[in-house]
Amino acid sequence: MLEAIKNMLVMVELELRRLRHDRTEIYFRAVQPILWIVVFGPVMGSVRAIPTGGVPYTDFITPGVMIQTTTFVSIFYGLMMVWERDSGILKKLLVTPASRYSTVIGRSMASGVRSVFQALIILPIALVIGVKFVPNAAYFILAFALIFLSSGGFAAISIFAASFMKTRERFMGIGQAIIMPLFFASNALYPVQMMPPILREFSAVNPLSYVVDAVRGLIITGNLSNLLIDTAAIAVFDLLMFAIASVSFKRIIE
Amino acid sequence: MPFAVEVKGLVKVYNHTVRALDGVDLNVEAGKAFALLGPNGAGKTTLMRILTTQLKPTAGEAYVFGLNAAREGSKVRRLISYVPQEMSVWTDISGYENLLVYAKIFNVPRSERQATINDVLESMGLSTVKDELAGKYSGGMVRRLEIACAMLIKPKVMFLDEPTIGLDPAARKTVWEKLGVFKKEYGVTIFFNTHYMDEADLYADDIAIINQGKIITRGTSEELKHSLGGEIITFTLESNAQTPTLRDTLKSMRFVRDIFLDNSNLSMSVDDAESALPYVMNTLKNEGISARKVSITKPTLDDVFLKYVGTRLEEKGRISEVTHMRYMIRKG
Numbered sequence: 001m002l003e004a005i006k007n008m009l010v011m012v013e014l015e016l017r018r019l020r021h022d023r024t025e026i027y028f029r030a031v032q033p034i035l036w037i038v039v040f041g042p043v044m045g046s047v048r049a050i051p052t053g054g055v056p057y058t059d060f061i062t063p064g065v066m067i068q069t070t071t072f073v074s075i076f077y078g079l080m081m082v083w084e085r086d087s088g089i090l091k092k093l094l095v096t097p098a099s100r101y102s103t104v105i106g107r108s109m110a111s112g113v114r115s116v117f118q119a120l121i122i123l124p125i126a127l128v129i130g131v132k133f134v135p136n137a138a139y140f141i142l143a144f145a146l147i148f149l150s151s152g153g154f155a156a157i158s159i160f161a162a163s164f165m166k167t168r169e170r171f172m173g174i175g176q177a178i179i180m181p182l183f184f185a186s187n188a189l190y191p192v193q194m195m196p197p198i199l200r201e202f203s204a205v206n207p208l209s210y211v212v213d214a215v216r217g218l219i220i221t222g223n224l225s226n227l228l229i230d231t232a233a234i235a236v237f238d239l240l241m242f243a244i245a246s247v248s249f250k251r252i253i254e
Numbered sequence: 255m256p257f258a259v260e261v262k263g264l265v266k267v268y269n270h271t272v273r274a275l276d277g278v279d280l281n282v283e284a285g286k287a288f289a290l291l292g293p294n295g296a297g298k299t300t301l302m303r304i305l306t307t308q309l310k311p312t313a314g315e316a317y318v319f320g321l322n323a324a325r326e327g328s329k330v331r332r333l334i335s336y337v338p339q340e341m342s343v344w345t346d347i348s349g350y351e352n353l354l355v356y357a358k359i360f361n362v363p364r365s366e367r368q369a370t371i372n373d374v375l376e377s378m379g380l381s382t383v384k385d386e387l388a389g390k391y392s393g394g395m396v397r398r399l400e401i402a403c404a405m406l407i408k409p410k411v412m413f414l415d416e417p418t419i420g421l422d423p424a425a426r427k428t429v430w431e432k433l434g435v436f437k438k439e440y441g442v443t444i445f446f447n448t449h450y451m452d453e454a455d456l457y458a459d460d461i462a463i464i465n466q467g468k469i470i471t472r473g474t475s476e477e478l479k480h481s482l483g484g485e486i487i488t489f490t491l492e493s494n495a496q497t498p499t500l501r502d503t504l505k506s507m508r509f510v511r512d513i514f515l516d517n518s519n520l521s522m523s524v525d526d527a528e529s530a531l532p533y534v535m536n537t538l539k540n541e542g543i544s545a546r547k548v549s550i551t552k553p554t555l556d557d558v559f560l561k562y563v564g565t566r567l568e569e570k571g572r573i574s575e576v577t578h579m580r581y582m583i584r585k586g
Binding site: 003010014017018021022087088089091093094096098253 | 303328331332335338343344346347351361387403
């Protein structure tokens with residue numbers, strides 16, 4: 001067990017080292033979320049059509065946009081695993097003493113490293129355009145911890161999906177097909193109450209909604225009444241996805 | 255002492271149709287360098303992937319130092335290291351960092367880590383470029399980094415899948431010399447697949463040829479060559495110098511196995527050319543025949559391969575194919 005945790009940390013370290021050498025991907029990926037909060041937010045906000053509970057619309061969607069980007073990062077992390085299968089990296093990792101599940105979970109958690117940086121980069125821009133954050137460092141740390149943890153779950157989904165895909169090209173399409181429904185059928189851009197009943201039910205099992213809810217409570221509204229439920233939901237989601245990814249990992253190898 | 259590798263009746267069928275391995279039996283002694291030769295699709299890589307616990311066999315058993323590769327995978331993985339045929343380094347971190355990550359995964363103690371890494375970098379001639387991104391390495395440097403990685407621990411068995419593919423002859427020689435030292439120093443068993451006949455010939459203590467999922471023949475390089483029957487003496491004769499009795503006279507000599515005559519060339523297969531030559535020369539002289547040229551050739555491993563597999567190994571096409579694939583992977 002101790003060894004498994006150590007292996008996971010090595011995977012996280014690997015990701016940090018990669019980021020230290022090359023961060024261009026993070027900058028490019030930041031373009032889309034910045035457009036959401038700089039253009040989409042103010043424009044939609046001026047319509048005043050969406051009940052946000054007294055929070056300015058741009059402030060309301062900032063956590064949603066952050067989570068959407070980090071989800072992208074995590075999901076496409078699975079793409080990298082497919083790439084690693086085509087190369088010999090995965091084969092070599094599998095022949096080390098590290099257990100298979102610690103490799104799977106470790107790689108998934110490593111996507112959290114990227115996610116945290118991806119989310120961080122949005123903060124200064126949000127501040128510049130006047131988003132008001134809860135001035136509490138502990139809340140921020142907790143919010144980013146949750147982003148880190150949930151990323152692992154999303155990366156595990158993509159490992160699961162990647163196990164069915166034999167080529168990278170196919171996976172690009174699948175990546176979009178996973179992310180967009182999760183994003184639009186969540187509370188990222190509008191409160192769940194506004195959705196048709198079917199979507200509302202989907203949102204209740206949509207992990208993205210729980211992450212957005214928790215982060216929004218922590219850094220925008222300061223309302224922590226759902227935090228426990230949200231955290232529990234994220235934990236259950238992670239465990240479930242790790243289990244599924246570990247099992248389906250066998251297909252990736254063969 | 256158990257065999258380093260022991261395989262019994264191993265069968266692997268992919269997708270219920272492709273029979274990659276069709277009943278392989280094989281023993282490899284500890285501390286030896288063992289080469290597996292075979293054409294494309296013969297099952298070399300499949301066998302190696304089963305032994306390195308990546309794949310489960312359809313039937314049969316595979317053992318590494320007495321441990322079952324299918325059932326005791328985690329124990330086996332503590333004894334071995336592996337260099338896959340495909341590129342297996344992270345190109346977006348430095349060579350040193352690549353090794354550092356693996357040193358941690360392999361549980362190299364913290365106090366020895368740096369020294370061990372610098373050691374293997376040194377022996378693979380990568381010390382000067384250790385802090386550069388692996389993505390900037392040439393194909394040969396990447397391969398050496400991969401082999402360095404497999405040397406981080408002192409494994410009981412090293413599995414190398416086409417270890418020197420894409421390296422120039424000088425680099426291949428260096429790599430094998432280092433591997434030789436490593437093997438001698440730590441008693442490491444080296445199990446490798448290769449397409450280079452000369453490599454198997456020079457560096458393997460033991461060779462097996464595999465074709466269509468079966469081991470066809472097995473032995474040391476000398477034994478395999480010997481199985482083709484001794485040596486071949488070829489005389490280039492003065493034109494029309496043959497006499498009617500020549501063939502019969504020569505054939506009557508007990509050490510001559512076979513005679514081939516075509517135009518001015520006279521070839522004979524004998525057990526030991528050096529001791530046979532004086533007698534043959536004498537006979538020719540008595541017949542009044544003079545030879546312009548004499549050559550003695552020994553069967554090469556190429557000839558062995560030709561005999562057992564039916565085709566020569568298409569070395570060139572195959573190597574450029576793999577090199578290209580590795581190049582493409584490196585470019586992402």
